[in-house]
Amino acid sequence: SQTIHQWPATLVQxxxxxLSLECTVEGTSNPNLYWYRQAAGRGLQLLFYSVxxxxxxxxxxxxxxxxxxxxxxxxxxxxxxLLSDSGFYLCxxxxxxxxxxxxxxxxxxxxxxx
Amino acid sequence: QKEVEQNSGPLSVPEGAIxxxxxxxxxxxxxxxxxxxxxxxxxPELIMFIYSNxxxxxxxxxxxxxxxxxxxxxxxxDSQPSDSATYxxxxxxRYSSASKIIFGSGTRLSIxx
Numbered sequence: 001s002q003t004i005h006q007w008p009a010t011l012v013q014x015x016x017x018x019l020s021l022e023c024t025v026e027g028t029s030n031p032n033l034y035w036y037r038q039a040a041g042r043g044l045q046l047l048f049y050s051v052x053x054x055x056x057x058x059x060x061x062x063x064x065x066x067x068x069x070x071x072x073x074x075x076x077x078x079x080x081x082l083l084s085d086s087g088f089y090l091c092x093x094x095x096x097x098x099x100x101x102x103x104x105x106x107x108x109x110x111x112x113x114x
Numbered sequence: 115q116k117e118v119e120q121n122s123g124p125l126s127v128p129e130g131a132i133x134x135x136x137x138x139x140x141x142x143x144x145x146x147x148x149x150x151x152x153x154x155x156x157x158p159e160l161i162m163f164i165y166s167n168x169x170x171x172x173x174x175x176x177x178x179x180x181x182x183x184x185x186x187x188x189x190x191x192d193s194q195p196s197d198s199a200t201y202x203x204x205x206x207x208r209y210s211s212a213s214k215i216i217f218g219s220g221t222r223l224s225i226x227x
Contacts, residue, residue: 032213043217043218044202044217046215090157090158094213100145100148100165100206100213101146101213102148102160102163103148103213103215104160105150105157105158106157107157108156108157110155
């Protein structure tokens with residue numbers, strides 16, 4: 001079976017500090033990977049998705065970036081955090097084929113920027 | 115702007131009754147629809163998906179899709195206190211190698227004993 005991991009689970013960072021969140025998937029190969037952000041009381045906003053190693057598509061302009069150095073590893077980064085970057089960050093994976101292409105979520109990282 | 119609209123609630127339903135959650139979408143190109151349940155502080159978990167017009171049943175849950183009206187719903191029969199959560203409706207668009215899912219902002223459901 002497939003398992004998706006995210007760490008850290010909780011993070012408190014000062015404004016202007018860097019960020020690195022990691023997501024890994026087990027039990028599948030060549031998955032599609034996604035980063036979402038959920039602000040308090042809001043829906044999920046797609047930030048980035050990747051269909052393969054080194055292939056990143058950005059959905060919204062922001063001070064965040066994503067990388068996929070390995071097939072089942074997806075990293076979300078920032079050089080300088082803003083207050084508005086606070087939120088619940090969710091990584092998801094899908095098979096990338098078939099209908100429908102269901103996405104499955106990791107446990108999430110709750111980020112507070114002070 | 116592709117949108118998925120949900121009533122934010124809260125929707126309060128007595129235990130044992132049927133909870134009805136509704137969702138509309140704006141993009142007729144949306145192909146599949148999903149219902150996720152999200153407990154407070156937790157990540158969304160998939161309840162079910164639907165991509166054909168009509169009803170799809172899975173245990174106490176029934177999803178309904180009407181593409182002509184651009185309407186999706188979720189019925190929860192015999193509601194239990196453990197069903198109290200936020201329910202996210204989502205529609206997906208298939209691109210060449212990936213599907214983008216557009217999420218609604220969710221409906222808070224409260225099951226009262």
